[in-house]
Amino acid sequence: MxxxxxxxxxxxxxxxxxxxxxxxxxxxxxxxxxxxxxxxxxxxxxxxxxxxxxxxxxxxxxxxxxxxxxxxxxxxxxxxxxxxxxxxxxxxxxxxxxxxxxxxxxxxxxxxxxxxxxxxxxxxxxxxxxxxxxxxxxxxLRVSGRSKLAESVFATGIPFAGRGPLPASLQDLARLMPLAAGVRNLGAAALDLAYVSAGRHDGYWERSNNPWDVAAGILLVREAGGFVEGIRDGDDPLESGRQIAANPQVFAAFAKVIRNRD
Structure with a gap:
């Protein structure tokens, strides 16, 4: 209700x-x-x-x-x-x-x-x-049950037109893409997180969001059984603008790849 x-x-x-x-x-x-x-x-x-x-x-x-x-x-x-x-x-x-x-x-x-x-x-x-x-x-909704990076599809937003941390994002892609089943850049952060909550994506990360981009999606993922954290340990995922989200089985391995430079 x-x-x-x-x-x-x-x-x-x-x-x-x-x-x-x-x-x-x-x-x-x-x-x-x-x-x-x-x-x-x-x-x-x-x-x-x-x-x-x-x-x-x-x-x-x-x-x-x-x-x-x-x-x-x-x-x-x-x-x-x-x-x-x-x-x-x-x-x-x-x-x-x-x-x-x-x-x-x-x-x-x-x-x-x-x-x-x-x-x-x-x-x-x-x-x-x-x-x-x-x-x-x-x-x-429930997040997906996949536990291996090689079986998982991830979503992200790639900075455009000089906005955001493009070099860091490209390094993320270079580390993750050889390990994953795929990476999607669909152009809507709210839906990326909604899709994690629905098990359509196994994980999501981005380094330059505003609170209104992700506030609703953060709760959706958590209520569907997933994890959402700041990319840097201890960061608030809403206020920092940098989020990493995934199902519990793949989160640790995924976070390790993305946090490599943080």
Whole structure:
């Protein structure tokens, strides 16, 4: 039975998702224009955040807010905060690739307690609450049971356009790829973590995320039985921007490879 807060989050994600799907259908037509779809997608992103913010604020006006587009706003209740990415996978959306999501997390006393990641293009709703498990469209999720790197598929985000620690990421790939069954760069951190929770990916790491990229996904993985840590020992995986996540069987071997230089 979902809590009142989780139901509010699901409703907001669905409403924003409907708006984004409508806009996504227009993107293909815009690809051929000289100016391109960039400005249009930026507006779609901002509108999705407006919808989510309106829904959440109407229901819980005293909670704080951290959103990708509108930044941080303290609430009357200093212990609770929404953490929102209205469109994770913007570049995919811009190019007409149907792999993007709405991500909403609720933080209570600096701990993520509820999470929603909605892949509107595929109608997959990933949800989790602390202590209650993780689900996708009402199906209970469990991380994969693979225990060998050679059988495992990992996901990551590779820095682009001069953003983020590209040399370190390339070194990670050089160490991991000879040992693993594959590495995927699908362009949406929220969905990478959701896929770990669903056993589609065996692990995930990245060195340059924002809190709104990963807040919901961290809880999903943990509630599905997986581990999430900072890449450097002792780092907070949300605040540091550097995460490593995997099923319990492969985590130690995977972490050893990725932490080689840290």
């Amino acid at each position: 979902a809590s009142a807060n989780l139901n509010i989050m699901i409703k907001a994600a669905r409403k924003a998702g409907r708006s984004l799907v409508k806009d996504f259908r227009e993107v293909e037509n815009l690809q051929v224009s000289v100016k391109g779809a960039g400005d249009f997608v930026s507006r779609a992103d901002r509108e999705a955040e407006r919808i989510i913010k309106e829904e959440l604020r109407n229901a819980r006006p005293n909670y704080g807010w951290l959103g990708e587009e509108t930044g941080e706003e303290p609430g009357e209740d200093p212990t609770r905060r929404w953490i929102v990415d209205p469109l994770d996978g913007t570049t995919n959306f811009l190019h007409g690739l149907p792999h993007w999501a709405v991500s909403i997390a609720l933080e209570h006393k600096r701990e993520i307690v509820a999470a929603v990641i909605f892949d509107a293009a595929k109608d997959e709703m990933f949800v989790a609450e602390k202590g209650s498990g993780a689900y996708m469209n009402d199906q209970r």
